[in-house]
Amino acid sequence: MPASYLIKEMKMKKNNMKRLLMSVMLVSSMTLSSAAVVHATNAAPSIVERAMTNEQLVATTTPILQSYTKDSSDKTWVMTKDSKFVIVANENNLKNDRLAEIVKLVNSEFMAKKIISENPQAMLYNQDGTPTDITIDIKPVSEITDKTTSKEAYKITIDDTGIHLTGASETAVLYGLRTIEQITSVNGALAYGEIVDYPNVAERRIHVDMARKYISKDWFIRQIREMSYFKMNAIQMHFSENLGFRIECETDPSIVSEQHLTKADVREILAEAKKYGVKVIPSFDSPGHVDQILRAHPEYGQVSSNGSHYKSGLDITNPEAIKYIYSLYDEYMELFKECTDFHIGGDEYMEFDRAPFTTQYKSVLDNYAKKTINPNATWKDTVAKYINDLAEHVHEKGFTPRVWNDGMYYGEGSSWEPKQMIEMHKYIGIDFWSQMSWNGSIARLQTFLDKGHDTIYNVNASFFYYVLRPSMPDDGRKQHSFDNLNSDKLIFDEWTPGKFQANTIADDNPAIKGASLAIWCDKADVCDEDTITEDIANEMRALATKAWNTKSNGIISHNQFKANYAKLGHVAAFEKGSTLPDSGSILPADSLGKVTINYVDKDGKEIKSPVTRYGNIGDEYNFTAEKIYGYRLVSNKDSATGTYSKKGDTFTFTYEIYTDKTDLKDALDNALDENEYIGATLGEYKAALDEAQKLYDDKNALQKDVDDVLVVLNSAKKKAIKRAYYPLWVEVENPLEDNGYASGYAEYLEAVKNGKKVLYSEEVTDEAVKGAYEALVTAREAIMKRDGNVPTVEASDNWYPYGWPQGVYNYDKMFDGDESSFTWFNDAQKVGKHITFTFANKVNMTGVTVIAPANAGDDVIKNADIMVSEDKENWTTVGNMKMDADHLKHTFTFDKQPVKYVKILIKEDAENWYKIAEMKFTYEQIAENTELKDLLKEAYGQDLTDKTADSVDTFLDALIEAQKAYAKEDLNNEEVMNTLRDAMKNLKVAPKVNKAELEETVTKAEAISEETLNKAVKKARDAFVKALEDAKAVVENKDASQEEVNEAAKKLEEAIKGLDVVKGDTTALDAKLAEIKKLDEKKYTADSWAALMAAVEEAKGLDAENATQVEVDEVVAKLTKAVDALEEKVVIEPEKPTVPEKPSEKPETKPETKPEVRPEIKPEEKPTTKPEDKKDDTVKTGDPTSLFGLVSAMALSLAGYVSVKKKKD
Secondary structure (H helix, E strand, O other): OOHHHHHHHHHHHHHHHHHHHHHHHHHHHHHHHHHHHHHHHOOOOOHHHHHOOHHHHHOOOOOOOOEEEEOOOOOEEOOOOOOEEEEEOEHHHHOOHHHHHHHHHHHHHHHHHOOOOOOOOEEEEEOOOOOOOEEEEEOOHHHOOOOOOOOOOEEEEEEOOEEEEEEOOHHHHHHHHHHHHHHHHHHOOEEOEEEEEOOOOOEEEEEEEOOOOOOOHHHHHHHHHHHHHOOOOEEEEEEEEOOEEOEOOOOOHHHOOOOOEOHHHHHHHHHHHHHOOOEEEEEEEEOEOOHHHHHHOHHHEEEOOOOOEEEEEEOOOOHHHHHHHHHHHHHHHHHOOOOOEEEEEOOOOOOOOOOOHHHHHHHHHHHHHHHHOOOOOOHHHHHHHHHHHHHHHHHHOOOEEEEEHHHOOOOOOOOOOOOOOOOOOOOOEEEEOOOOOOOOOOOOHHHHHHOOOOOEEEOOHHHHEEEEOOOOOOOOOOOEEEOOOOHHHHHHHHOOOOEEOOEEOOOOOOOEEEEEEEEEOOOHHHOOHHHHHHHHHHHHHHHHHHHHOOOHHHOOOHHHHHHHHHHHOOOOOOOOOOOOOOOOOOEOHHHEEEEEEEEEEOOOOEEEEEEEEEEEOOOEEEEEOOOOOOEEEOOOOOEEEEEOOOOOEEEEEEEEEOOOOHHHHHHHHOOOOHHHEOHHHOHHHHHHHHHHHHHHHOOOOOHHHHHHHHHHHHHHHHOOOEHHHHHHHHHHHOOOOOOOOOEOHHHHHHHHHHHHHHHOOOOOOHHHHHHHHHHHHHHHHOOEOOOOOOOEEEEOOOEOOOOOOOOOOOHHHHHOOOOOOOEEEOOOEOOOOEEEEEEEEEEEEEEEEEEOOOOOOOOOOOOEEEEEEOOOOOOEEEEEEOOEOOEOEEEEEEEEEEEEEEEEEEOOOEOOOEEEOEEEEEEOOOOOOOHHHHHHHHHOOOOOOOEOHHHHHHHHHHHHHHHHHHHOOOOOOHHHHHHHHHHHHOOOEOOOOOOHHHHHHHHHHHOOOHHHHHHEOHHHHHHHHHHHHHHHHHHHOOOOOHHHHHHHHHHHHHHHHHOOOEOOOOHHHHHHHHHHHOOOHHHEOHHHHHHHHHHHHHHHOOOOOOOOHHHHHHHHHHHHHHHHOOOEOOOOOOOOOOOOOOOOOOOOOOOOOOOOOOOOOOOOOOOOOOOOOOOOOOOOOOOHHHHHHHHHHHHHHOOOOOOOOOOOO
16 A cells, blocks of 8 residues: 555545534534523523424434424423423323333332432322423324324423323333433433434343353342333343253252342332343253353253263253243243243254264264154254244244254255254244354355244344353453454444344344343353443443434534443442332323213124213313215214213213215316326226226225225326327437436436326326426437547546556556546645646537536545547646535536547545546547437427327327337337328327217206106106216216217107106006905806906006006096996895795694695606595696796796896996
8 A cells, every 4th residue: 555545545534524623612502501501590492402403302312302493483491399290181091000010110110210300200190291391192103193103102292281202012102201301401401392202123132141150139129120211121030051941940949059139029020121121032942052051951961873862952852852942931931920031042952063963963963753753854854843832832822932043954055965854933023133254054144034034133143242251352452352443433433233243134134123231151150240231331222222223323423422322321220229109190080071972883882992071070172073084974073062070970972874086086076187197197097086986886885895996996097198298208208228328328318217206296297298208308319329439547646556456546447437437646736736637539519417426425536627639738627526425426418519639627636535436528429320319309299288199098008119219229110200200190180079069968967857757758857867877978078079969859859748758646556556456256257257357457558657647537437437346246046935844743633724835847747546525626638828837837846036237236
């Protein structure tokens, strides 16, 4: 490296140090001023707080906030002795004991630190606080911010109404109160505005090896409090190791170290952690790291090929050993039953790449795998199965298991090693700590991701490992130290969530669930536990802020960060043996009345959880019924009013399912005019429009369906491009291809990108489109083809020759079209130095562009003139260039002039070297065939607004093909050009059609009432509906001819007139039919009844919907006539002869007189006996009197004589 370069580097470092010291002094002086002002007044707004920028405000706390946006009021909020913690009185908050515990905890910390005074602030439940209060509530994260889904998110609003803190959870409220506590303790006031804060990394942890070294209960309690103060939320208790087992064990007391925590101690730690919002993760490692257990049970050590037992690893081929270890896990899962995760280790079982594993144990595990798992399985599967089965056992007990990364997928990246067959449970969390560079078979991070593991924790040993070491490092670190000097600065400046050891992934990869420091006590007696606390303090704060806000180091420097957190000090009650003062009770809600509001449907079914509102007894309330998605209020009242009372009131609002189609109708009524848009961009919109219309017509459509189709419709609408914008649309969708241009192509692509942005923006305007297209044309015209005319370079300073690879900074880098490469001139800038570019031939030049690389830093040209000349004697200055970090690109345009030489002339001294990434020159080039270019220019000038849709579509298809040909420099494509010429000639003006009369008729038709329609006969109604639908379709049809318009208007007018044919009233008909139905058919002659039934059938066949009154009346008349013509049957019954009673006994004597008998028909033959007492008047044969008597007797013998007479009316 040349001496000049070393001197330059030393000077740069010196200047940077000066700037750094000035920054630190400035921040320190600002903070001191703030403290002086605040503590002097304690009630006046902080002057410095008002003067601080948003970036300075977010850096006040540790961790650094995501955002603190001041408002324009220039006011600050100051906490006073009268300030209260007010929890919003709603049903959830009143029942939330955890929320109350948090408020009391932070109040106690205010007291302990005497931030306001040593007395507690008042705490109460209420609907809202006063302007001096901190009002606290819990709401869903979606109501706090859309930048995260973390339940640790919170928002603080500071204004004239006081401070309003809204957290997504109780822990979020705790963090919000911590923020208020920290800012108040340092600045004394909070600037009006809004804080929105949330973590980038979900879990922020410290792993504690309490197994090798005894760590006391008090240490854990102090550490948990301190972690909570800096929004760290997890601590891992690693209690079983090679050198110790540190928690009381009832299953097997023989394994417990002399110094250990009792279960009562652990329960105290768990209670404190819960109070401070810190998750505890128990860590019990196996099958490795079990020396302490195996000292008590050597028989459970892994058996070797020679029958001996391993001292440091469990025998995972021995069911008895596995059953024993499970019994231990079961005991501690019961102790830690309120925890969510359990670390089961799985790491460093043995060193798989060397003896004794390779010589004594591999074969045993291989054989076990083949016998119990699969004939093709190996030792890897034996180990994997143990971890997998143990993970499953833990998972079944309700925990999420975690393991270290090096115990799984060993040799997965090898092309010759057999791969693990066992498929690991995806719910296993992975603590990725080391890639172990000495062993290439350790699975890489990507392997875990590829295998589907979506819960990865970054425990990067290069940043986060703090170790009590067996020996003293030789680089200045202590024996109790992190693996690097100044690890806190390293974490702050260089670590990001995606930076794992020897593996880097995107910082926002969703698999990254946390990050952790790790305390390892390999040599327990190196230091005491208090020293550990001091040693990790800075690194803990660095991790706290980088995991919470990964951009922390882009906001302030590490030195500023350290200075800021030094002012915050420790958490209250951090000192050994200290406790927090009692802040008292939150004032109960005894003085609060309540109102319960129920939300039900018409059937009384609950459609929204009841809401209980609270307020001071005696205060009036007025609550408006909430709008419920997909429902409409049908209650008589839309609000609940009254006065709060202790007893409480209950209101019930009733709703019905309702689909609001207002917006949908508006979208349909205001559909795009297809003749104004490019057909090729309307396909998606038209399909969506059809679906929208179907849904609008669907009476059973639900609100969600309507809203969903509106989203689709509006999205498609944005993609529809107006015809007038076709020049921009065609080119941005078919831009020039990269044909190896010398310059200008990147600018052209940027113009294309901007054109798309303008074209598809929601508020696109004609003016914006015009401007974007003009910029695109300008950029296209400025593209320079490679013509071999690359200038030579002559410069006062040479390029830096010692870069790698050789020549990486040479002059050619200014002409390679790559702005990331650059020429680096290796000396300071002096007035008069130059860089001169010489072209082989003169060119007609119009522009020069100089670009410095994005990473130039201070190595830019501070001040220089840009000059051109055709003879190198007479120079014209075309511009002056002053570069800095914000101005790395300078373009100078000028009138066309012949140029052979371009010079950059330094005008100001500067110690810095200087870099140029690209030099670009704009000049006339060799003439090309412009036939296609000229044709395109003509095509882009067409007015399509009044042309028919078909001719426009054909034209645009041809234009696109021509643009594509031009884009790939197919400049002589006659077929494309002829097609475009024909398409331009065939653009047809759409005939103007007068639809006024039709539209007027449609309006008249739509005004006809439902009552009028219902009076008309059905045929007329159907004809009307169809005519109206057809007429509307013609109105909407942009391509409808005048003939079609006139015909539709005529048919609709006829249909309207047809409605004059009124439907007949069938009341009389129905009555007559009912009357006939009551008649008895048996009473009437068959002929007359048949005539009536024929009339009835005719009546029933009447089309009532289409019958006029005349037709109805005719049918009624026919029925009446048929009824009147009915003939009734008349029957005369004959007198029956008297039959004498039969005597009960035979009479002794013959009666004197002959009983009267029924006349009989006598035979005509002569009697055989003569009557005893014959008289003279006896009838004789042939006597007329005798004939008459015979006829009479025959008549009387009949059943009767039927006489028919006409039925009387």
